[in-house]
Amino acid sequence: MNGAGAAGDGQVMMGAMTSSAPGRADVSAPRPVLSIRDAALGYGDRLLWSGLTLDVPAGEFVAILGPNGSGKTSLLRAVLGTQPLTSGSIEILGEPVRRGHRSVGYVPQQHLADRGTPLRARDFLALGIDGDRFGLPLPSADRRRRVDAMLDTVHARAFARTRIGSLSGGEQQRLRIGQALIGDSRLLLCDEPLISLDLNQQRAVSDLIDASRRDQGRAVLMITHDVNPVLDMVDRVVYLANGQALVGSVDDVFTSEVLSDLYRTPVEVVRARGRIIVVGLPDHAHEGHEHAPHHDGTEH
Ligand SMILES: Nc1ncnc2c1ncn2[C@@H]1O[C@H](COP(=O)(O)OP(=O)(O)OP(=O)(O)O)[C@@H](O)[C@H]1O
Numbered sequence: 586m587n588g589a590g591a592a593g594d595g596q597v598m599m600g601a602m603t604s605s606a607p608g609r610a611d612v613s614a615p616r617p618v619l620s621i622r623d624a625a626l627g628y629g630d631r632l633l634w635s636g637l638t639l640d641v642p643a644g645e646f647v648a649i650l651g652p653n654g655s656g657k658t659s660l661l662r663a664v665l666g667t668q669p670l671t672s673g674s675i676e677i678l679g680e681p682v683r684r685g686h687r688s689v690g691y692v693p694q695q696h697l698a699d700r701g702t703p704l705r706a707r708d709f710l711a712l713g714i715d716g717d718r719f720g721l722p723l724p725s726a727d728r729r730r731r732v733d734a735m736l737d738t739v740h741a742r743a744f745a746r747t748r749i750g751s752l753s754g755g756e757q758q759r760l761r762i763g764q765a766l767i768g769d770s771r772l773l774l775c776d777e778p779l780i781s782l783d784l785n786q787q788r789a790v791s792d793l794i795d796a797s798r799r800d801q802g803r804a805v806l807m808i809t810h811d812v813n814p815v816l817d818m819v820d821r822v823v824y825l826a827n828g829q830a831l832v833g834s835v836d837d838v839f840t841s842e843v844l845s846d847l848y849r850t851p852v853e854v855v856r857a858r859g860r861i862i863v864v865g866l867p868d869h870a871h872e873g874h875e876h877a878p879h880h881d882g883t884e885h
Contacts, residue, residue, distance in 0.1 A: 622676075648807050775805070778809075779791060
């Protein structure tokens, strides 16, 4: 990509996505839920990525893609306020990020609950309402109603009283999404929520996330190693690789030209039967791929 923004028709930007004309403030534009400005992130001397500028309005679904170790989870941590940026800024609803922001719902990377975990499914959901406050949660009709409604939303009524440790990976994941959605969050952050789920469960979980942005107008930032399961939902992607951050639509970013430029080696993007397949990624782009045979739409 030779450092600067445009590739192909010029719509892919190195991290930039503001739509208003330069120098002209658009007073009618609603305040973005998430606003990242000229951000860079690294650990010590190691820079993971830089030049990321991104405004995410209410209801937008943004997928974060890139090879292992490119800094996707670190980006989510920065938005959560648990990892400082090396430079730049992040605001949520116009306020600087801070840990524990009530407007942010978070679905962490999946790891199965210990089988002995005594928490029942409905109590696990309820933690999303008041789990961050001190003291025992107060039982209330309103609280119960919200939990019941969310049990329906995530199709978990049948196992409401089951200990979460004995539920399947997909059932646990639906509860995690429910816990993140049950509060009043405006921004939903999901770290590989589809991993290790079968196709039906992937669909169920991604539909829940999609519905939350369509029905409640949440902005969604979702890390996924494969763009295909969410192709029909995603508005834009952030693609982190080689220290860079690309932002654009799927069609803008997933072209042979753009990805070859990003990886600095010839890469071919093939579309077959509605899927995106990336062929010829450099070896280092696969490092550490212990939990998935392919990433960001790749098949090998
Ligand atoms: N607190 C930390 N201190 C130092 N290095 C870190 C820290 N956290 C992460 N890293 C390193 O930064 C790199 C990026 O990690 P991160 O988890 O953000 O990548 P990722 O793109 O989410 O990777 P994956 O796809 O494998 O989950 C990795 O090499 C990781 O080892």
